[in-house]
Amino acid sequence: MNKETLNHTQDASVWKHHHVLDVDDFSLAEIELVMQTTDAMKEVLSRPIKKVPTLRGKTVVTLFYEASTRTRGSFEVAAKNLSADVVNMTAQSSSISKGESLIDTLKTLEALGANIIVMRHNFSGAPYLAAKHSKANIINAGDGWHAHPTQALLDLYTIIKHKGKAEGLKVVIVGDIKHSRVAHSNIWCLSKMGVKVMLCGPPTLLPAGLDDTGEYFPQVAVETDIQRALKNADVVMELRLQKERMQSGLLPGLREFIGGYQLNRERLALAKPDAIVMHPGPVNEDIELTTDVLHGARSVVGEQVANGVAVRMAILYLLAGSKEL
Amino acid sequence: MKDLIIKGGRIIDPTQGIDEVGNILIADGLIKSIGKGTSITPNAEVISAKGKVVCPGFIDLHCHLRQPGFENKETIATGTRAAARGGFTTVCCMPNTDPPLDNLPLVEYVKSVAEKEALVRMLPIGCITRGRKSEELADMAEMAAAGVVGFSDDGSYVKNARLMRRAMEYSLPLGLPVVEHCEDSDLAMDGQMNEGIIATRLGLCGIPAAAEEVAIARDIILAELTGARLHIAHVSTVGSVELIRQAKRRGIKVTAEVTPHHLTMTEERVLGYNTNAKVNPPLRTQADIDALIAGLKDGTIDIIASDHAPHTLNEKLCEFGMATSGISGLETALGSLMGLVHQGKLPLDLLISKLTSEPARILGNIHGKLGTLAVGALADITVFDPDAEWTVDVEKFASKGKNTPLNGEKLKGKVMMTIYGGRIVYREGNEKLSF
Numbered sequence: 001m002n003k004e005t006l007n008h009t010q011d012a013s014v015w016k017h018h019h020v021l022d023v024d025d026f027s028l029a030e031i032e033l034v035m036q037t038t039d040a041m042k043e044v045l046s047r048p049i050k051k052v053p054t055l056r057g058k059t060v061v062t063l064f065y066e067a068s069t070r071t072r073g074s075f076e077v078a079a080k081n082l083s084a085d086v087v088n089m090t091a092q093s094s095s096i097s098k099g100e101s102l103i104d105t106l107k108t109l110e111a112l113g114a115n116i117i118v119m120r121h122n123f124s125g126a127p128y129l130a131a132k133h134s135k136a137n138i139i140n141a142g143d144g145w146h147a148h149p150t151q152a153l154l155d156l157y158t159i160i161k162h163k164g165k166a167e168g169l170k171v172v173i174v175g176d177i178k179h180s181r182v183a184h185s186n187i188w189c190l191s192k193m194g195v196k197v198m199l200c201g202p203p204t205l206l207p208a209g210l211d212d213t214g215e216y217f218p219q220v221a222v223e224t225d226i227q228r229a230l231k232n233a234d235v236v237m238e239l240r241l242q243k244e245r246m247q248s249g250l251l252p253g254l255r256e257f258i259g260g261y262q263l264n265r266e267r268l269a270l271a272k273p274d275a276i277v278m279h280p281g282p283v284n285e286d287i288e289l290t291t292d293v294l295h296g297a298r299s300v301v302g303e304q305v306a307n308g309v310a311v312r313m314a315i316l317y318l319l320a321g322s323k324e325l
Numbered sequence: 326m327k328d329l330i331i332k333g334g335r336i337i338d339p340t341q342g343i344d345e346v347g348n349i350l351i352a353d354g355l356i357k358s359i360g361k362g363t364s365i366t367p368n369a370e371v372i373s374a375k376g377k378v379v380c381p382g383f384i385d386l387h388c389h390l391r392q393p394g395f396e397n398k399e400t401i402a403t404g405t406r407a408a409a410r411g412g413f414t415t416v417c418c419m420p421n422t423d424p425p426l427d428n429l430p431l432v433e434y435v436k437s438v439a440e441k442e443a444l445v446r447m448l449p450i451g452c453i454t455r456g457r458k459s460e461e462l463a464d465m466a467e468m469a470a471a472g473v474v475g476f477s478d479d480g481s482y483v484k485n486a487r488l489m490r491r492a493m494e495y496s497l498p499l500g501l502p503v504v505e506h507c508e509d510s511d512l513a514m515d516g517q518m519n520e521g522i523i524a525t526r527l528g529l530c531g532i533p534a535a536a537e538e539v540a541i542a543r544d545i546i547l548a549e550l551t552g553a554r555l556h557i558a559h560v561s562t563v564g565s566v567e568l569i570r571q572a573k574r575r576g577i578k579v580t581a582e583v584t585p586h587h588l589t590m591t592e593e594r595v596l597g598y599n600t601n602a603k604v605n606p607p608l609r610t611q612a613d614i615d616a617l618i619a620g621l622k623d624g625t626i627d628i629i630a631s632d633h634a635p636h637t638l639n640e641k642l643c644e645f646g647m648a649t650s651g652i653s654g655l656e657t658a659l660g661s662l663m664g665l666v667h668q669g670k671l672p673l674d675l676l677i678s679k680l681t682s683e684p685a686r687i688l689g690n691i692h693g694k695l696g697t698l699a700v701g702a703l704a705d706i707t708v709f710d711p712d713a714e715w716t717v718d719v720e721k722f723a724s725k726g727k728n729t730p731l732n733g734e735k736l737k738g739k740v741m742m743t744i745y746g747g748r749i750v751y752r753e754g755n756e757k758l759s760f
Binding site (some may be wrong): 024102121143210212 | 520525
């Protein structure tokens with residue numbers, strides 16, 4: 001590839017990860033390297049033939065215990081762009097549904113020659129168990145309420161593309177923070193980059209212990225009133241609301257959530273004039289975002305998906321330790 | 326049975342206020358004499374206990390021996406061997422077996438197995454409600470007649486307050502305590518660990534302290550209403566200690582226990598998704614540990630009980646959310662508790678009373694004179710080296726349950742010998758003794 005398009009601020013030797021389980025253990029240099037490698041991947045994606053031989057002869061397995069459209073698809077496209085062989089496995093269509101344990105499943109995949117395993121799991125921490133018992137590189141594509149590192153990295157990339165840099169920005173994350181792995185990884189990643197993170201949601205959807213000292217989790221601001229939260233915001237990130245939150249007594253109903261936390265045109269006007277609107281998807285239209293905001297000029301939701309492919313190509317590339325594109 | 330002489334040990338017996346170097350003579354399974362001048366009888370085996378502590382055998386009011394139903398986790402045979410290795414001469418086993426111990430024939434079955442296979446005294450606890458379902462009372466009187474030492478649905482809270490009231494009333498003439506696993510299941514729903522910032526970091530659903538405290542508060546009120554004896558299992562929070570303290574001040578007949586793990590480990594043990602640190606109630610915070618120790622010291626918490634909860638390797642070698650709760654604790658109890666003594670947080674004689682005379686007081690006298698070295702008492706004796714350092718190796722456990730977060734860690738304080746009814750059932754370095 002054309003090396004000149006790479007902004008060589010970080011040397012590839014700063015990369016220390018064998019697995020990508022969360023962003024909490026990423027150094028600043030590693031995050032910057034991912035951003036820079038993503039730029040290179042964007043360049044690949046702009047070519048007429050969007051394919052490089054980096055992962056030729058390598059097998060990437062996507063192992064999904066939960067349904068997913070964009071993350072699984074995004075990883076598959078990313079791996080194929082890098083010429084990997086891709087095998088897709090879901091809990092429903094494999095021995096997992098016959099009760100095979102995660103460790104046994106991983107051993108099987110390893111025996112079949114998997115080099116990189118991209119996994120999504122409904123239980124928090126499952127990728128950590130996998131990493132302990134598998135020689136393959138494990139990429140966490142979302143585990144329970146815990147983490148979704150590649151989403152946080154693609155969100156950061158999208159923010160930087162629009163704002164130039166992340167440091168000093170105010171990012172407001174709105175909605176169901178408590179159950180959101182996207183929120184959790186974003187809090188880690190953005191805090192490391194010097195972003196002022198503000199969480200906004202009803203008290204029942206905020207995680208416990210945020211008033212703690214910051215030893216185990218970044219210190220963040222919390223504001224239950226969306227109007228106050230949006231003031232001076234550079235980025236507004238709405239999260240998907242799961243329908244089951246109503247059944248478990250965390251919310252009285254959709255109408256109150258919409259009344260309190262939906263991002264509509266009037267509320268968006270409270271943020272900075274150039275504030276961007278993000279959502280990890282899939283969007284419940286007219287619940288988290290009104291349709292006009294979702295499809296409006298400030299929305300970067302579509303870009304997030306496009307950037308997702310490039311970021312995941314970057315992660316796969318870095319994990320493979322390859323030097324050529 | 327050969328007579329035994331335990332010579333030159335530091336004898337600590339809280340029931341007699343003894344803490345002195347001396348000898349103990351054991352004959353016919355009973356303590357014949359105790360003190361400096363004990364005569365040496367011919368043919369007696371002399372055991373030198375120099376530099377060791379000699380105290381009444383430990384009594385565990387709360388453990389899970391899993392038989393019948395979960396023999397892959399533990400059996401009465403393996404569980405009582407683990408007990409002997411841990412210095413326990415009496416263990417009370419919880420009835421959350423399969424089927425649960427809720428009727429006379431099952432109690433008789435467990436007792437008959439114990440008679441043949443138990444290495445130390447095993448006293449069963451019967452269910453409060455049939456099938457542990459919190460719907461109707463179990464056959465409490467029949468089980469009492471068969472020798473259960475209390476009633477408990479341990480593992481579950483008796484959700485139905487009306488039924489709990491009836492159980493307490495019904496227990497009155499039986500003279501036995503109702504032992505409650507205090508946990509409001511709605512507040513604790515889906516909980517995996519202590520609620521707080523570490524749970525948030527790990528993305529695990531938290532169990533608030535309130536889940537325990539709300540449950541304890543209800544039961545204290547019902548104990549006051551009925552006058553029944555309430556024993557609260559595995560207390561784990563600051564607030565619980567305070568509720569029990571107040572209840573005792575008001576003269577309510579409540580006793581309480583704490584486990585070695587809740588006294589020595591915090592929720593940080595869960596970091597890295599350590600399933601061996603998954604236990605119910607969950608490991609809490611240092612503030613909770615401090616309150617629990619203060620509770621032991623001022624008598625709010627009467628005893629230390631292991632809540633030994635053995636599980637198979639497979640039940641822990643899995644996703645955190647799928648792992649079973651529980652710690653295999655009999656064989657590390659003394660070593661971890663001695664850590665508190667070495668740190669100056671707990672006096673040695675107090676620790677011994679919480680493991681011997683205090684649980685004996687809760688059991689009462691119906692099973693013989695336990696928890697004492699008084700002349701004429703059953704010769705249940707534990708000899709331990711307070712300063713011996715050792716490394717926990719689960720492969721050496723007698724218990725089938727290798728599930729402990731302490732594997733590989735150094736502990737200071739080691740059981741050297743356990744004597745049950747005048748017979749040596751464990752001797753350090755001679756594992757074959759446990760026949």
